[in-house]
Amino acid sequence: MTSSQARSAETLNDPRWPAVLHRDKSADGQFVYSVKSTGVYCRPSCSSRQARPENVQFHQTCLAAEQAGFRPCLRCKPNQAALADQQRLLVEQACHLIAHAETPLSLEQLAAQVGLSPYYFHRMFKAVTGLTPKSYANAQRATRVRNQLQQGETVTNALYDAGFNSSGRFYTVADKLLGMTPRAYKDGGTNVRISYAIGRCSLGALLVAQSERGFCAILFGEDAQALETDLISRFPRAAIEPADNAFARVLAQVIQFVEAPAQGLDLPLDIRGTVFQQRVWQALQAIPVGQTASYRDIAERIGSPRAVRAVAGACAANTLAVAVPCHRVVRNDGGLSGYRWGVERKAKLLEKERE
DSSP states (O other): OOHHHHHHHHHHTSTTHHHHHTTOGGGBTTBEEEETTTTEEEOTTOOSOOOOGGGEEEESSHHHHHHTTOEEOTTTOTTSOOHHHHHHHHHHHHHHHHHHOSSOOOHHHHHHHHTOOHHHHHHHHHHHHSSOHHHHHHHHHHHHHHHHHHTTOOHHHHHHHTTOSOHHHHHHHHHHHHSSOHHHHHTTSTTOEEEEEEEEETTEEEEEEEETTEEEEEEEESOHHHHHHHHHHHSTTSEEEEOOTTHHHHHHHHHHHHHOGGGOOOOOBOOOOOHHHHHHHHHHHTSOTTOOEEHHHHHHHTTOTTOHHHHHHHHHHOOBTTTSOGGGEEOTTSOOOOOTTOHHHHHHHHHHHHO
16 A cells, blocks of 8 residues: 555544535534645635545644645635634623613614625524514513512513613514513512422323413423422413313323323413514424424525524423423434433334334
């Protein structure tokens, strides 16, 4: 074997070579590679012409590559922050501006603050966060309203302090943002009626709760009392009471679905969350029984391919176990990641669905 063939074989057998072949952006920052014939070093995702394996050498850092006599590629600029990192910093800056603005900022104002055109900024913001700047601003204002109402502020003062410039504008979106009327939210759920029942399944205790709008909680746990406490803490002054005997049939239906998922579950749901969360939850409900999808898959399906972390956050915020099947979302490598009700339960649910 010649020295050229030996170098080529060494490169082909290196586990980092596939990342270079596929221009894998997720590998950026983990290593760089140099090309002997050009004298430059690149990121794994560099779009330059594919190098011959015998000319490639891998380096842990940019400094190591430069000490070996190579200069940074002018196309991918490996010694500078990655484009995705630069965009993330700009979006973080814009999020800070939105969160601390006394009055809502227009798209043009936000774009000018970070030095971008409105069109490019809008597209970049949505790609990173999964939301448009307007939707993100609405979510921030909703958070301000919730905080102020919980602190005893009047509805009128809360909505104007949060940046809603008219009460009419606020009340058109209040029910979706708060899950109930502003007055009911301020009163801790007063006049909201919720009935619930607790049963046992192979995964432990199971609580099913229903409001007038539909089923608002399906929770797993080990202890029935802890499940009751969790539900009550969400609506401290709501009319929460055990369901009547007729509800036992619904509870049995949910338990049966846990044990035999292929039978399906058709219940009216009271789904409360942000616009982005609801988009994620709708995508989860579209995953067929027995199949899984990665967080990246879900991000791509909702049109926000870079909002992987936000997708994971939406999964963690889900309170409707099995009905909104966040247990069907796995890591990119197929491995199981965190689950609100424990990874062990997640594994058992997936196992039941494969049976």
